[in-house]
Amino acid sequence: GAVVSQHPSWVICKSGTSVKIECRSLDFQATTMFWYRQFPKQSLMLMATSNEGSKATYEQGVEKDKFLINHASLTLSTLTVTSAHPEDSSFYICSAALSGGVTYEQYFGPGTRLTVT
Amino acid sequence: AQSVTQLDSQVPVFEEAPVELRCNYSSSVSVYLFWYVQYPNQGLQLLLKYLSGSTLVKGINGFEAEFNKSQTSFHLRKPSVHISDTAEYFCAVSEGVTGGGNKLTFGTGTQLKVEL
Numbered sequence: 001g002a003v004v005s006q007h008p009s010w011v012i013c014k015s016g017t018s019v020k021i022e023c024r025s026l027d028f029q030a031t032t033m034f035w036y037r038q039f040p041k042q043s044l045m046l047m048a049t050s051n052e053g054s055k056a057t058y059e060q061g062v063e064k065d066k067f068l069i070n071h072a073s074l075t076l077s078t079l080t081v082t083s084a085h086p087e088d089s090s091f092y093i094c095s096a097a098l099s100g101g102v103t104y105e106q107y108f109g110p111g112t113r114l115t116v117t
Numbered sequence: 118a119q120s121v122t123q124l125d126s127q128v129p130v131f132e133e134a135p136v137e138l139r140c141n142y143s144s145s146v147s148v149y150l151f152w153y154v155q156y157p158n159q160g161l162q163l164l165l166k167y168l169s170g171s172t173l174v175k176g177i178n179g180f181e182a183e184f185n186k187s188q189t190s191f192h193l194r195k196p197s198v199h200i201s202d203t204a205e206y207f208c209a210v211s212e213g214v215t216g217g218g219n220k221l222t223f224g225t226g227t228q229l230k231v232e233l
Contacts, residue, residue, distance in 0.1 A: 004160075034220070043207065043223045044161075093160050095221075105151065106221060108160040 001027050004096050006109035013084055013116055021079045021112045023094030029074035030096035034106060035067075038091040050077045084116045119144040119210050123224035130198055131232050138193040138227045140182075140208030150191040151209040151221070152182055161207065167191060178202070203231045 003026040013019050023033055031052050036044040048069050050056045056069035066088075068080040077096075081088055091113050095106035120143045130136045142148060149168050153161040165176025172184040182193045191208060208224040 006160075041228075043225045046220060046222075049220065091158075095161075105163060105166055108153075108162070110160040111158070113158065 002098070002107045003027055004094065004107045004109040006092075006094055006112050008112060009110060010113040011115070013114070015085055015116055016083055018080055018082045019084055019114060021081075021092055021094075021114075023077045023079070023096070023109055025075045025096040025107070028096075028098055028107075030077075030098065031074065032097045033071055033077040034095045034097075035069060035077075035079050036093045036095070038093060038111075040091075044093060047079075081114065084114070086116045089114055089116045119148065119212050119222045121208050121210050121222055121224035123208055123227050125227050126225065127228045127230065129230045129232060132200055133197045135196050136194065136198050136202075136229065138206050138208075138229065140191045140193065140224060142189050142191065142208075142210045144189075144210060144212055146212050149211045149219075150182075150184060151211070152176065152180070152191070152193050153207045153209060154178075155205045155207065155226075157204075164193070164206075198229070198231050200231050200233070202229060204229060 005024045007022045033050045035047045038044050046059050047062045048056045048058045050069050050071040052071045052074050058064045071077040091111050093111040095108045097106050122141045124139045151166045152164040155161050164180050165174045167174045167184045175181045180195050206227045209221045211219045211221050
C-alpha cells in the first residue's frame with residue numbers, strides 16, 4: 001500500500017517551453033503533497049507544500065510563478081515548470097502524506113528527471 | 118528551526134562487515150526521525166522511523182537505528198552489509214504533533230558503497 005507515482009519519469013524539453021509533472025497517490029488519499037528538487041549527488045530540497053483545494057506554500061527562494069503547483073484532488077498534484085531554462089534541469093520528486101494519517105511519514109514517488117536543452 | 122547533519126558523505130565498507138551511518142539533528146521541540154534509502158535514479162524508500170517509545174528501532178533490510186535524545190543522534194546500523202545495500206542514505210527530521218503533513222528536513226546524505 002501507500003504507492004505514489006509520477007509521470008513522466010523523464011522528460012527533455014527545449015528552453016522556453018513549459019513542462020507538467022504529475023504526482024498521484026494510487027491507493028490512498030493525500031491531503032498534503034510535497035514537491036522536492038534534487039541536484040546530482042545532493043540532498044532533497046523542499047520546494048513547496050501542496051494542500052488539496054488551496055494554494056501551495058512555497059519555500060523561500062522558490063519562484064511560485066515559475067513552478068506552478070495545483071492540487072485539485074486528494075490523489076493528484078501537478079507541478080508545472082514554466083518557461084524552462086537549462087538551470088531548471090534537475091530531478092523532481094514528490095511525496096504524499098496520508099489524509100488523517102497517524103504514521104507521520106511521507107510516501108515518495110519515483111521522481112522525474114527533467115532536462116532542459 | 119530544525120536541521121540534520123550527516124557527518125559522512127561517503128562510507129566504504131566490505132561485504133558482510135558491519136556499518137554505522139551517523140546522523141545528528143537539531144531542534145527545539147520533540148521530533149520524529151526517519152531514515153530513507155535512495156537507489157540511483159529512484160525516489161526514496163523508508164527504511165525506518167522513530168516516533169516514540171523504544172529508542173531502538175528496527176527497519177527493513179536488516180537495518181536498525183537508535184534514538185539518543187541526550188546526544189541528539191539517530192545513527193543507522195546494520196550488522197552485516199550486502200552488495201545490494203549500496204545506495205544513498207538520507208536521515209530526516211520532522212517536527213510537530215500532527216501527521217505526515219509536517220515538513221521533512223533532510224540531511225545531505227551518505228553514500229554507502231559496499232565492496233567485495
